[in-house]
Amino acid sequence: MxxxxxxxxxxxxxxxxxxxxxxxxxxxxxxxxxxxxxxxxxxxxxxxxxxxxxxxxxxxxxxxxxxxxxxxxxxxxxxxxxxxxxxxxxxxxxxxxxxxxxxxxxxxxxxxxxxxxxxxxxxxxxxxxxxxxxxxxxxxxxxxxxxxxxxxxxxxxxxxxxxxxxxxxxxxxxxxxxxxxxxxxxxxxxxxxxxxxxxxxxxxxxxxxxxxxxxxxxxxxxxxxxxxxxxxxxxxxxxxxxxxxxxxxxxxxxxxxxxxxxxxxxxxxxWLRHATDGKGALVLDHGAVRAVVERRASLLAAGITGVRGDFTAGDPVDLQDPDGVVVGRGLVNFDAAEIPSLQGRSSKELKRELGAGYEREVIHRDDLVIL
Known part of the structure; x- marks a missing residue:
């Protein structure tokens, strides 16, 4: 044919x-x-x-x-x-x-x-x-x-x-x-x-x-x-x-x-990949970059080392590697103001200290695209 x-x-x-x-x-x-x-x-x-x-x-x-x-x-x-x-x-x-x-x-x-x-x-x-x-x-x-x-x-x-x-x-x-x-x-x-x-x-x-x-x-x-x-x-x-x-x-x-x-x-x-711009950015450590990019895993608070910009839960945000290179974009589950108190901490620790609502992913893999 x-x-x-x-x-x-x-x-x-x-x-x-x-x-x-x-x-x-x-x-x-x-x-x-x-x-x-x-x-x-x-x-x-x-x-x-x-x-x-x-x-x-x-x-x-x-x-x-x-x-x-x-x-x-x-x-x-x-x-x-x-x-x-x-x-x-x-x-x-x-x-x-x-x-x-x-x-x-x-x-x-x-x-x-x-x-x-x-x-x-x-x-x-x-x-x-x-x-x-x-x-x-x-x-x-x-x-x-x-x-x-x-x-x-x-x-x-x-x-x-x-x-x-x-x-x-x-x-x-x-x-x-x-x-x-x-x-x-x-x-x-x-x-x-x-x-x-x-x-x-x-x-x-x-x-x-x-x-x-x-x-x-x-x-x-x-x-x-x-x-x-x-x-x-x-x-x-x-x-x-x-x-x-x-x-x-x-x-x-x-x-x-x-x-x-x-x-x-x-x-x-x-639309997340082609019709949105990141409202801010999350900086990831090397382990989190590998998990998100190679294993297509969700982003957890433990792998975040920094936050940039002002955004609210539900906004699209860019994911940056330690060198500032954007590797992905996703819909974030927390406001920018909440991230500093969460970053670098395990889900179990967050659940124990802050409650079950903070055990969830910062960005679920179903709401994330690799760029």
């Missing part, structure tokens, strides 16, 4: 398209590009597969109506552009999908929706119901109400997390470049990398940055990172240009295929 057969047999596909693939150089929506993309999505639905679209372009689409010549740097101006552009973008998708008898559903996500477990469950239920009803969800970050800099790590990472969230069989990343090259595509002698089966295939590959048009936020490095998130969770990824989307989804040898390298992980571990 052809390696690309996994593309044509995928029953649930997440497609991500970047701003530069949807808009004109001046920043407005290009109707022809949107129409072509929707034709591809309709073809996927026509063969019986479900599709979720993660679409950038809200801020870019808002530039022309606001008479802005380029993407603004200020957060307030970005939010204003997103507010204007998101409606225009979804309206265009709605009209184009209607040509095929299909219905669009807007889903705007914030970082909380993939970092807080209760939000994550709600988002999963929403997607499930939309797909049951035959709707094509159009997903974007909720830029308008974001309270931090508008970068989810960009929509490439968002797409990878959505692919896991909806239990997708395939993630398709569409860009203005037709695949991963081993250097700048404009440089003579640069070659397309057709398959990536692991980190070794990326050795010597030079990854670019934001395109010259200045309407997007992510370069090739973010796409490779997104592919790593998805493939590490058992989801293969095809990376190609928007104008080759139809060929890619038809299983033709275009773009770059990132092969799955891992298996599907519990949702909480995926």
């Amino acid at each position: 052809s390696e690309r057969a996994l593309v044509t047999t995928a029953r649930r596909i997440v497609v991500k398209v970047g701003s530069s693939s949807l808009t004109t150089a001046s920043g407005g929506i290009d109707p022809a590009r949107v129409s072509d993309l929707v034709d591809v999505l309709a073809a996927v639905r026509g063969r019986g597969a479900e599709v979720v679209l993660v679409s950038s372009g809200a801020i870019a689409a808002g530039l022309a109506p606001l008479r802005l010549r380029k993407r603004p740097r200020g957060l307030a101006a970005q939010q204003a552009a997103a507010s204007v552009g998101q409606g225009l973008l979804v309206h265009r998708y709605t009209e184009e999908l209607a040509r095929h008898g299909l219905t669009a559903g807007q889903v705007l996500l914030t970082l909380d929706d993939v970092t807080r477990r209760s939000h994550y469950r709600n988002a999963h239920q929403t997607f499930t119901k939309l797909l049951e009803l035959g709707v094509i969800p159009i997903v974007n970050e909720n830029d308008t109400v974001a309270t931090t800099e508008i970068r989810f790590g960009d929509n490439d990472r968002l797409a990878a997390l959505v692919a896991h969230l909806v239990h997708a069989d395939l993630l398709v990343l569409l860009s203005d470049v037709d695949g991963l090259y081993d250097g700048p595509p404009s440089r003579p002698g640069t070659q397309l990398v057709p398959d990536v089966r692991g980190e070794a295939d990326l050795t010597g590959v030079t990854l670019g940055s934001v395109g010259a048009a200045g309407v997007g936020t992510g370069g090739m490095a973010t796409k490779v990172e997104a592919a790593s998130i998805a493939t590490g969770s058992g989801i293969p990824v095809v990376l190609t240009s928007a104008d080759r989307a139809a060929a890619a989804i038809a299983g033709e040898q275009v773009g770059t295929l990132f092969h799955a390298t891992g298996k599907r992980r519990p949702t909480r571990l995926l």
Whole structure:
């Protein structure tokens, strides 16, 4: 069976398209590009597969109506552009999908929706119901109400997390470049990398940055990172240009295929690894590092030598070795203020002096990922 057969047999596909693939150089929506993309999505639905679209372009689409010549740097101006552009973008998708008898559903996500477990469950239920009803969800970050800099790590990472969230069989990343090259595509002698089966295939590959048009936020490095998130969770990824989307989804040898390298992980571990930052850190002795990293054991108070930062029970915290290198991240069971009185002491001792509530692990192995 052809390696690309996994593309044509995928029953649930997440497609991500970047701003530069949807808009004109001046920043407005290009109707022809949107129409072509929707034709591809309709073809996927026509063969019986479900599709979720993660679409950038809200801020870019808002530039022309606001008479802005380029993407603004200020957060307030970005939010204003997103507010204007998101409606225009979804309206265009709605009209184009209607040509095929299909219905669009807007889903705007914030970082909380993939970092807080209760939000994550709600988002999963929403997607499930939309797909049951035959709707094509159009997903974007909720830029308008974001309270931090508008970068989810960009929509490439968002797409990878959505692919896991909806239990997708395939993630398709569409860009203005037709695949991963081993250097700048404009440089003579640069070659397309057709398959990536692991980190070794990326050795010597030079990854670019934001395109010259200045309407997007992510370069090739973010796409490779997104592919790593998805493939590490058992989801293969095809990376190609928007104008080759139809060929890619038809299983033709275009773009770059990132092969799955891992298996599907519990949702909480995926967001813990890829969608959170440590609120503080616990410093471990060498024995605790070996236990956590090599034996995948829980972290006990006896192996902790220091605490950094201010966090509360339930927060994600980084685990550092004696040299300060981060080796893992986990959900801590105690507040930062409690740790100094616990560190270096055995569970039995803590139980005897402080009560049974202090005998438990500082971080349980089920709430811990190795980085």
